[in-house]
Amino acid sequence: xxxxxxxxxxxxxxxxxxxxxxxxxxxxxxxxxxxxxxxxxxxxxxxxxxxxxxxxxxxxxxxxxxxxxxxxxxxxxxxxxxxxxxxxxxxxxxxxxxxxxxxxxxxxxxxxxxxxxxxxxxxxxxxxxxxxxxxxxxxxxxxxxxxxxxxxxxxxxxxxxxxxxxxxxxxxxxxxxxxxxxxxxxxxxxxxxxxxxxxxxxxxxxxxxxxxxxxx
Numbered sequence: 001x002x003x004x005x006x007x008x009x010x011x012x013x014x015x016x017x018x019x020x021x022x023x024x025x026x027x028x029x030x031x032x033x034x035x036x037x038x039x040x041x042x043x044x045x046x047x048x049x050x051x052x053x054x055x056x057x058x059x060x061x062x063x064x065x066x067x068x069x070x071x072x073x074x075x076x077x078x079x080x081x082x083x084x085x086x087x088x089x090x091x092x093x094x095x096x097x098x099x100x101x102x103x104x105x106x107x108x109x110x111x112x113x114x115x116x117x118x119x120x121x122x123x124x125x126x127x128x129x130x131x132x133x134x135x136x137x138x139x140x141x142x143x144x145x146x147x148x149x150x151x152x153x154x155x156x157x158x159x160x161x162x163x164x165x166x167x168x169x170x171x172x173x174x175x176x177x178x179x180x181x182x183x184x185x186x187x188x189x190x191x192x193x194x195x196x197x198x199x200x201x202x203x204x205x206x207x208x209x210x211x212x213x214x215x216x
Contacts, residue, residue, distance in 0.1 A: 083154055
């Protein structure tokens, strides 16, 4: 398998999941400005929208969209329990989380990450909404170790990736989302727990990212 990625982008989520599964895969870096791969290919020829992640299977089949990719990967090794069984209520709870993270958190960052293009109104309206969503997540983590309960799942890999976009120093030269998590103790605790996972550390190192033990 090949994972096409941009360092620190949402492709970090399936990268973490691949490490959790100890899967056999290779990384292909994509330049987010030129939309070319590190070996000189036009990324638009591989993915029509030009964004990561993109997972390419051994037979050449390509799968797009992070929530779909991480569920596909988890189902390849169900014994690792990164996603509940298909058809179970817990699986729909997982999809509930993935949809929430995708639409309310991931997309909620866009006006802040591209503040110049979004304009003042987009920034001023998006920031309070996003902060409220993170506060709600903090409340959900008050009595649980991970988003789904006691066990790490693909939803945690996705949320970890998104928290980086708040204050991560390696993003500041490009983006300035300026979201703080200082008053969210449960999210802070969860963040440190996820950051300590070997799968996360390997992914960060492979993508050349330096992240502190404090919530980004």
